[in-house]
Amino acid sequence: MSKVSVQINKVYDLNEISKSVEFHFSQFDLYNKIKPEQKVLIKPNLLMKRTPEEFTTTHPYLVEAVIVELNKIGVKNIVVADSPGGMYTKQALKGIYDASGMTKVCEKYDNVELNFTTTFEDVHNENGKLVKSFPLITPVVNADFIIDVCKLKTHAMTGLSGGVKNLFGTIPGLTKPEFHWRFPEKEKFCNMLVDLCETVKPNFILVDAIHAMEGDGPSGGTKKECGLTIASDNPYELDLSLCHLIGVDSDKILTVKSSIERGLCCKTLEEIEFVGEELKPQNFEIPQDKTIDFVGHIPQPLKKISKVLIDKFFTSKPKIRTKECVGCGKCAESCPAKTISIIDRKAHIDYKNCISCFCCHEMCPIKVIDIKRSKLFKK
Ligand code: SF4
Ligand code: SF4
Known part of the structure; x- marks a missing residue:
């Protein structure tokens, strides 16, 4: 049975978040699954140059709590990387890392590298329905284990930004608008995102839903104090759970719909085992594109x-x-x-x-x- 783990975290307190992340890790047996010699990638959502208080990007404490748990395992090689919107250059990355608090966190740990490499490689996935090859940033290609640390937000185009949508940031810089151009219709764009998720194959997904965003996300919405961290090893079932949390029918979130149609996700919440706290709907304000x-x-x-x-x-x-x-x-x-x-x-x-x-x-x-x-x- 699929599993989603839920913990209450009302505020951004590193100690409390660390306890929750420890719980999430243990629920998915990550202390055994991740090996010290593996290269582990942490992929936050860094969209643009915003501070943590602007609730647009993954909070640095979520990333730090993951680093703390990886250090307990003895992982020597940890990389934090994202390709935010706009240019994928060292200068642009530096501005975003500094503003988002990632620089400060990563500087504290000798075994953590903040990625400034701006290269990418084409990665092939024969099973892709619309796209069989994606250009992916090098740290994603080189990782042995990928931890997708996303921010819960409503999204003007896709309805939801969660585990699957966060992976759009594995495509380098201005190649991202090309995918919008190739797939202007929502349904195709969301199907492309599922192809991308099947190519990247994140091993574990942790959601920063402490202060989420509702309304005109992913950058122009308002703060929703949701007070949760949520995790799973299945990005689609995690997003299905997020639909329930934000109060939207999963049929309306086309990445989830597509993943169910492809047999990558269970059809109903009843098929998911929730561990930790109960996941109650919080009825987010949704972008109104009908x-x-x-x-x-x-x-x-x-x-x-x-x-x-x-x-x-x-x-x-x-x-x-x-x-x-x-x-x-x-x-x-x-x-x-x-x-x-x-x-x-x-x-x-x-x-x-x-x-x-x-x-x-x-x-x-x-x-x-x-x-x-x-x-x-x-x-
Ligand atoms: S609309 Fe916004 S992004 Fe565009 S030029 Fe004006 S300030 Fe810059
Ligand atoms: S195509 Fe339209 S919505 Fe998209 S970026 Fe250009 S002006 Fe904005």
């Missing part, structure tokens, strides 16, 4: 005709609060459709090429890109 629901209700013959109208009138689009824009260009850099221009230090979107991927919304450092919803779908 495009897919709407399309689903149109009779088949009308669907093609409607596509143009749907794109024009019903699909959510990004909207820049131009007066507040500082012209930094992060949105244009991340736009897979290359449809954002910076003119006179202000960003402008040419909507005719926009694929509503919300990378711009995700990457704007000062949160001045809103998600504009159709009036028909406003509450």
